[in-house]
Amino acid sequence: MKTQVAIIGAGPSGLLLGQLLHNAGIANVIIERQSPDYVLGRIRAGVLEQGMVDLLREAGVAERMDREGLVHDGFELAFNGRCEHIDLKGLTGGKSVMVYGQTEVTRDLMDARQACGAPTFYEASDVQPHDLQGERPSVTFVHQGQTLRLECDYIAGCDGFHGVSRQSIPADQLREFERVYPFGWLGILADTPPVNDELIYANHERGFALCSMRSPTRTRYYVQVAADERVEDWSDERFWDELKSRLPAHIAERLVTGPSIEKSIAPLRSFVVEPMQYGRLFLVGDAAHIVPPTGAKGLNLAASDVNTLFRILLKVYREGRIELTERYSAICLRRIWKAERFSWWMTSMLHRFPDTDDFSRRMQETELDYFVSSEAGRKTIAENYVGLPYETIE
Structure with missing residues (x-):
């Protein structure tokens, strides 16, 4: 088999890249080791930055999101018994976020992929990229008992932190940055009305809490717990x-309680690998970076990687600008590290660490008070929360 772009991974980043490429007339094949039901079974975040919302619309997969998603023009920061509203729309010149679950994004992208007929191989085993430094790389895999070889121009590794893509790069070519936090988030999903119209991020002496939602009738709540809970x-x-x-x-x-329909504990970590490319292999999303969920950046960073790679490949195929591929990693990492900084700041300000003493607690409270008491501080929070602009590919 031959194609222009081989995409490893049928999560939201792989599917979104595939849809954008397909709409632009660039042939692509997606290879996924799990089943469609397994992919859809992942319960993940659901706060979409303005840039990702716009990218989904550009891909032609936003009809249900625009109909059912919840546009949020702000959120609440709670600390010291008070609630401070961060006016996203007013502080960023009209930008907002969309509350729409990652599962729903994935379902919409799957439906679009099936409708357009672009090839996708689910439940593929022994996936292996080859000849990454050559002009004609390939991916081999086993599907329904048959070993297949897919020749391509480029490979997009959208297969997550534990996927084969990053592992296919020689270890001496990569530098890894990591921080593992000494706590996790215990989250539940419940069919109860949200306690508030907008998200609430709470700093408390007992630990962090988050009030979120999936719809007007389904809520998602989290509390910080010890890593060994x-x-x-x-x-x-x-x-x-x-x-x-x-x-x-x-x-x-005014909190309405009810039986949980899902309950899980998510560990918190920060991870970045540099560079995000090796020859004709490009790492996208969780394959290259992880952020703690406090800043709502994980899925959104994957979307910004997709945007960057898509814009570069457009110019490669339409203008012959092959040299642009060498800039992919640097462009992505500039935005990634800024999102890592915001997620680190939100995590540091809102959680209780094992070594948090009275002085540290006062510093947290004072830092939060300083930011929310300043127009510049509120604007800094708001512009990071709605998402920094995507870098233009020239």
């Missing part, structure tokens, strides 16, 4: 009691 030790009643204790009283008293 077990889901089995948390009944619904214990979770709701803990969440209420970490919210300002006027918020807690």
Whole structure:
């Protein structure tokens, strides 16, 4: 088999890249080791930056998102018993975020892929990229008992942190940066009305809490827990009691509780690999970087990688600008490190660390108070939250 771009991974980044390329007339094949149901079963974040929303619209997959998604023009920061509103729209010249679950984004992209007939191989095993430094790389894999070879011009590694793409690059060619946080997020999904119209990020002496949502009738709540906590030790009643204790009283008293339909603990970590390319292989999304979810940047960073690679490949195929491929990593990393900084800042300001003493707690409170009491501080938070601009490919 032959194609122009081989895409390893059928998560949202691989599917979005594939849809954009297909619409532009650039042939691509997606190879995924899991089944479609498994991919759709991943419960992930759902706050989309303005840039990702615009990119989904450009890809022609935004009809349901625009109909069912919840546009948020702000969010709340809660600390010291008070709530401070961050006016995203007013502070960023009209930008906002969209609350729309990653599962729904993936479903829309899957449906679009199926409708356009572009080839996708699910449940592919033994996926291996080859000849990455040559002019004609390839990917071999086993599908339905048959070994297949896909020749291509470029390979996009969209297969996540544990995927084969990054592992195919010689270790001495990469530099890794990592921070593992000493806590996780215990999250539940419940069919209850949201406690607030907008997200609430809470700093409390007992630990961080987040009030989020998936729809007007389905909520997603989180509380910070120790890294060694077990889901089995948390009944619904214990979770709701803990969440209420970490919210300002006027918020807690209107919280509607109910049975959870999903409960899990997510560890928090930061990870970046440099460079994000090796020959004709490009790393996209979680294959190259992980952020703690505090800043709502994981899926959005993957979308910005997709945007950068798509714009570069457009110029490669339409204008012969092959030299632009060498700039992919540098362009992506400039935005990634700024998003890592914002996620690190939000995590540092809102969580309780094992070594948090009285002085450190006062510093957290003062830092938050300083930022929300300043127009410049609020604007800094807002412009990072809605997402920094995508870099133009010249």
